[in-house]
Amino acid sequence: MVEAKNKYDRQLRIWGEQGQAALESASICLLNCGPTGSETLKNLVLGGVGSITLVDGSRVEEGDLGNNFMLDAESIGLSKAKCVCSFLQELNDSVKAKFVEESPDALIDTNPSFFCQFTLVIATQLLETSVLKLDKICRQSNIMLIVARSYGLTGLVRISLKEHDVIESKPDHFLDDLRLHNPWPELKKFADSIDLNTTDPVVHKHTPYVVILVKMAEEWTQRHGGCLPSTREEKKEFKELLKSQMLAFDEDNYKEAIEASFKVSALRGISAHLRQIVDDSLVQVDSTSSDFWVLVAALKEFIENEGQGEPPLEGSLPDMTSLTEYYISLQKIYQAKAEADTAVVEYHTRNILKRIGRDPGVISKSYIKNFCRNARKITVCRYRTIEDEFTSPALSELQKYLTDEDYSVAVGFYILLRAVDRFAANYNRFPGMFDGSKAYLLVKSHSEMDDDISRLKTIAVGILSDLGCNSSALPEDLISEMCRCGGAELHAVAAFIGGVASQEVIKLITKQFVPMSGTFIFNGIDHKSQLLLL
Amino acid sequence: MADTATNGRWRDLDKLLLRPGNLVGPNFEPSPELRDDLQTYARVLVVGAGGLGCELLKDLALSGFRNLEVIDMDRIEVSNLNRQFLFRLQDVGKPKAEVAAQRVMERVSGVNIVPHFCRIEDKDLEFYSDFNIIALGLDSIEARSYINAVACSFLEYDSDDNPMEETMKPMVDGGTEGFKGHARVILPGVTPCFECTIWLFPPQVKFPLCTLAETPRTAAHCIEYAHLIKWGEVHVGKSFDEDDPEHMQWVYSEAVKRAELFGILGVTYSFTQGVVKNIIPAIASTNALISAACALEALKIATGCSKTMSNYLTYNGLEGLHTKVTEFVRDKDCLVCGPGVLIELDTSTTLQKFIDLLGEHPKVRMPKASVAHRGENLYMQAPPILEEMTRSNLQVSLYNLMGKLARDVVHVTGAAAVNGKTASSLRKLRIVFRGATNDGVADMDTAGGA
Numbered sequence: 001m002v003e004a005k006n007k008y009d010r011q012l013r014i015w016g017e018q019g020q021a022a023l024e025s026a027s028i029c030l031l032n033c034g035p036t037g038s039e040t041l042k043n044l045v046l047g048g049v050g051s052i053t054l055v056d057g058s059r060v061e062e063g064d065l066g067n068n069f070m071l072d073a074e075s076i077g078l079s080k081a082k083c084v085c086s087f088l089q090e091l092n093d094s095v096k097a098k099f100v101e102e103s104p105d106a107l108i109d110t111n112p113s114f115f116c117q118f119t120l121v122i123a124t125q126l127l128e129t130s131v132l133k134l135d136k137i138c139r140q141s142n143i144m145l146i147v148a149r150s151y152g153l154t155g156l157v158r159i160s161l162k163e164h165d166v167i168e169s170k171p172d173h174f175l176d177d178l179r180l181h182n183p184w185p186e187l188k189k190f191a192d193s194i195d196l197n198t199t200d201p202v203v204h205k206h207t208p209y210v211v212i213l214v215k216m217a218e219e220w221t222q223r224h225g226g227c228l229p230s231t232r233e234e235k236k237e238f239k240e241l242l243k244s245q246m247l248a249f250d251e252d253n254y255k256e257a258i259e260a261s262f263k264v265s266a267l268r269g270i271s272a273h274l275r276q277i278v279d280d281s282l283v284q285v286d287s288t289s290s291d292f293w294v295l296v297a298a299l300k301e302f303i304e305n306e307g308q309g310e311p312p313l314e315g316s317l318p319d320m321t322s323l324t325e326y327y328i329s330l331q332k333i334y335q336a337k338a339e340a341d342t343a344v345v346e347y348h349t350r351n352i353l354k355r356i357g358r359d360p361g362v363i364s365k366s367y368i369k370n371f372c373r374n375a376r377k378i379t380v381c382r383y384r385t386i387e388d389e390f391t392s393p394a395l396s397e398l399q400k401y402l403t404d405e406d407y408s409v410a411v412g413f414y415i416l417l418r419a420v421d422r423f424a425a426n427y428n429r430f431p432g433m434f435d436g437s438k439a440y441l442l443v444k445s446h447s448e449m450d451d452d453i454s455r456l457k458t459i460a461v462g463i464l465s466d467l468g469c470n471s472s473a474l475p476e477d478l479i480s481e482m483c484r485c486g487g488a489e490l491h492a493v494a495a496f497i498g499g500v501a502s503q504e505v506i507k508l509i510t511k512q513f514v515p516m517s518g519t520f521i522f523n524g525i526d527h528k529s530q531l532l533l534l
Numbered sequence: 535m536a537d538t539a540t541n542g543r544w545r546d547l548d549k550l551l552l553r554p555g556n557l558v559g560p561n562f563e564p565s566p567e568l569r570d571d572l573q574t575y576a577r578v579l580v581v582g583a584g585g586l587g588c589e590l591l592k593d594l595a596l597s598g599f600r601n602l603e604v605i606d607m608d609r610i611e612v613s614n615l616n617r618q619f620l621f622r623l624q625d626v627g628k629p630k631a632e633v634a635a636q637r638v639m640e641r642v643s644g645v646n647i648v649p650h651f652c653r654i655e656d657k658d659l660e661f662y663s664d665f666n667i668i669a670l671g672l673d674s675i676e677a678r679s680y681i682n683a684v685a686c687s688f689l690e691y692d693s694d695d696n697p698m699e700e701t702m703k704p705m706v707d708g709g710t711e712g713f714k715g716h717a718r719v720i721l722p723g724v725t726p727c728f729e730c731t732i733w734l735f736p737p738q739v740k741f742p743l744c745t746l747a748e749t750p751r752t753a754a755h756c757i758e759y760a761h762l763i764k765w766g767e768v769h770v771g772k773s774f775d776e777d778d779p780e781h782m783q784w785v786y787s788e789a790v791k792r793a794e795l796f797g798i799l800g801v802t803y804s805f806t807q808g809v810v811k812n813i814i815p816a817i818a819s820t821n822a823l824i825s826a827a828c829a830l831e832a833l834k835i836a837t838g839c840s841k842t843m844s845n846y847l848t849y850n851g852l853e854g855l856h857t858k859v860t861e862f863v864r865d866k867d868c869l870v871c872g873p874g875v876l877i878e879l880d881t882s883t884t885l886q887k888f889i890d891l892l893g894e895h896p897k898v899r900m901p902k903a904s905v906a907h908r909g910e911n912l913y914m915q916a917p918p919i920l921e922e923m924t925r926s927n928l929q930v931s932l933y934n935l936m937g938k939l940a941r942d943v944v945h946v947t948g949a950a951a952v953n954g955k956t957a958s959s960l961r962k963l964r965i966v967f968r969g970a971t972n973d974g975v976a977d978m979d980t981a982g983g984a
């Protein structure tokens with residue numbers, strides 16, 4: 001549909017038709033329809049997710065109109081899930097929107113299988129006990145879970161799932177794969193066919209830097225016992241050598257060659273990041289392995305055999321100063337090598353599939369090709385269960401955060417966000433949350449607030465000491481800040497948290513880009529938010 | 535929860551505005567009056583009603599602001615709908631500012647939003663001076679630069695060259711590209727203005743013409759050849775209009791021909807549009823979070839209910855999640871937020887001579903300036919009717935036109951050369967008249983608040 005293509009044009013430029021198709025077939029469940037949940041879904045509905053199901057058992061009150069844009073005055077007294085659902089539907093009629101008028105906490109307790117129908121569950125403003133139960137349910141059924149919370153001027157976003165594999169991680173900056181340190185025969189042959197000392201000034205200034213570097217590196221190795229420049233001195237000398245080849249100061253190709261000269265000294269082999277993946281225990285594939293891990297196994301075989309320690313060639317060539325025909329020829333040489341490498345990986349893939357008793361043709365050629373093109377950038381994300389994190393967080397990290405000035409506020413909020421949930425479990429309200437008449441009195445009288453502050457402090461100190469941490473690191477000002485906001489869900493904070501959460505949902509569903517790790521703690525005071533890896 | 539008994543519509547916001555705290559701004563005075571004052575007196579201008587502007591209007595309306603205005607010259611397009619959530623398919627073609635204002639007012643009762651469907655340059659300084667805070671939701675460097683200069687033009691310095699707080703026009707500014715974005719707070723005279731840190735926005739690198747003409751290698755080269763070279767050769771005298779689908783189609787098919795000629799792959803219609811219009815990819819979620827950060831800072835500036843961000847937040851969700859706050863420092867010699875370019879004149883210098891001088895002045899470079907002094911237009915280059923009305927001033931001495939003040943500030947507007955490009959600019963100039971003494975007419979320092 002032309003219209004849909006135009007409507008989504010600005011995002012198709014980011015995640016392409018495939019990413020969009022993944023979004024359009026995703027089914028998303030939202031728990032609680034406050035501003036945090038409504039804003040998260042708003043961003044996803046605009047982007048065209050397949051279907052949304054909103055779960056909320058509450059009715060709209062006047063106070064909800066002060067922080068939720070997906071409600072209006074006529075919503076008062078009606079089901080919040082229903083009202084938010086209908087306003088969200090207005091944003092995009094190609095999204096299937098449904099609602100369930102039930103409390104999420106009750107649904108988690110009474111009907112856990114309800115969640116199995118979704119691709120992903122977004123749990124907002126849910127208390128600790130329900131979050132823990134929901135996490136177990138989602139893990140069991142391989143449903144992706146995102147927990148999002150807004151609380152006063154803080155909040156958090158946390159992804160929970162067993163494993164998420166990314167082929168198209170699309171990093172912003174990544175060193176191109178030119179193999180100048182290790183040119184293959186066809187590339188060498190092409191370089192040999194070009195005379196760097198040509199007397200034609202136009203050709204001289206349009207000889208691509210790839211050719212210049214391959215030839216000059218060869219010349220260098222011949223004069224240095226087969227070694228490429230490696231020390232700082234040698235690298236400098238190599239640059240001087242390149243400079244001496246210039247006929248005029250405006251030869252951009254030589255400038256590019258000097259700038260890229262470090263690429264000839266690149267170490268052979270794969271990065272530590274990729275090493276970790278190919279050495280993962282899941283590379284021992286069997287009939288239950290995912291396609292991704294079958295490919296990693298095939299990749300490993302390639303690296304250890306035909307690749308001689310190197311991954312398959314990516315095959316793309318960055319633009320560089322060059323005659324058109326030189327550039328096109330080089331492009332074809334790179335593409336041919338990439339295709340040859342892909343064919344080998346495909347061969348390994350088919351064999352592995354046969355070996356583990358699966359149909360050898362089950363993984364498509366285009367999937368393998370895409371995998372090979374991104375082989376150096378594949379990423380595996382794993383997340384601890386929330387229960388594991390709560391009962392046995394990475395202590396060394398936690399200690400570090402508590403004493404690190406840059407992290408102390410974030411980790412303070414982290415502990416306090418857990419503490420307010422325990423407070424709520426004890427007192428059936430959040431600290432600093434008083435009924436209507438008293439809310440105003442507090443400007444004059446602080447005694448009830450002071451009580452809450454000391455109660456919250458006791459709980460927070462208890463959490464820290466249970467974990468064996470020094471509780472004196474908890475800033476007093478943060479504790480009173482948590483009580484001041486009295487569980488308020490501010491629209492701007494909710495919109496921020498919703499923006500973060502929806503970005504992560506998109507990354508998870510499109511399987512493109514790398515989702516966040518750990519727990520994101522929002523700091524709305526000075527915006528020095530942090531990711532805590534616990 | 536026990537607290538479900540309603541505390542009124544501003545149940546949540548009130549906790550922030552009515553209760554004392556320790557991590558708050560220096561002038562924070564929590565009370566119900568603070569919320570009332572915010573609603574009654576705080577006036578915010580939202581510049582741009584696009585992806586950021588729509589979010590900003592919603593966020594500000596739900597953060598207690600009631601007096602909002604929005605300015606945008608664009609009409610709604612289909613490609614806006616994936617993020618500009620206030621617009622529907624049936625709104626395509628209508629002015630963004632008007633529809634956005636209408637939608638937010640329908641949803642949030644009590645809020646008043648005045649739309650301005652025009653260019654930012656169409657409004658005079660007086661219009662901008664009316665606001666307490668200006669929120670920028672723009673995607674162009676030129677427009678940011680212009681608004682920044684306008685906001686900074688109100689800033690006055692005392693005799694010790696310290697910025698006077700009551701003349702300060704705070705700005706919050708956001709920008710996004712894909713999964714990345716920034717939000718910043720500009721307190722003119724205190725934190726760096728847009729121009730102080732202009733290096734954060736390097737100009738876009740253009741392809742050399744000889745590459746396009748002689749050695750094309752990529753699809754983009756073929757497209758730019760068709761767009762920048764071939765169009766002019768074939769359509770003599772007819773300028774290219776990127777919004778005309780027929781023009782775009784022509785460029786596309788020419789680019790395809792050229793790509794075939796050279797064996798280059800990858801020219802598509804969509805890519806052609808991207809290159810020619812320099813389309814920046816944009817998604818709802820990034821716009822949402824960046825605008826939210828800006829709106830939250832606006833609320834803090836207006837009420838002091840929390841400490842503020844100092845002063846530049848970057849967000850990157852591309853590889854994991856990275857956020858960082860950088861405290862940039864002011865450029866002490868900034869021509870825009872500093873005390874102004876000092877120009878010494880003789881008391882006999884005519885306005886005409888002064889205008890001629892501005893074209894050559896190395897720090898101004900504005901050949902056809904319009905000149906304003908304390909809100910009064912001394913000379914206007916356009917429109918013709920105002921030009922005619924002010925033309926007689928040209929032969930009068932500037933000293934006389936400025937009320938015989940020994941020194942004072944004037945504002946000049948017009949096209950100026952900035953970084954090799956010509957752009958609409960506004961400059962603040964500090965004029966000092968040689969040999970003149972203030973004979974008690976009005977000193978600029980004491981008259982500052984007037």
Ligand SMILES: [Zn+2]
Nearest residue numbers: 727730868871
């Ligand atoms: Zn400045």
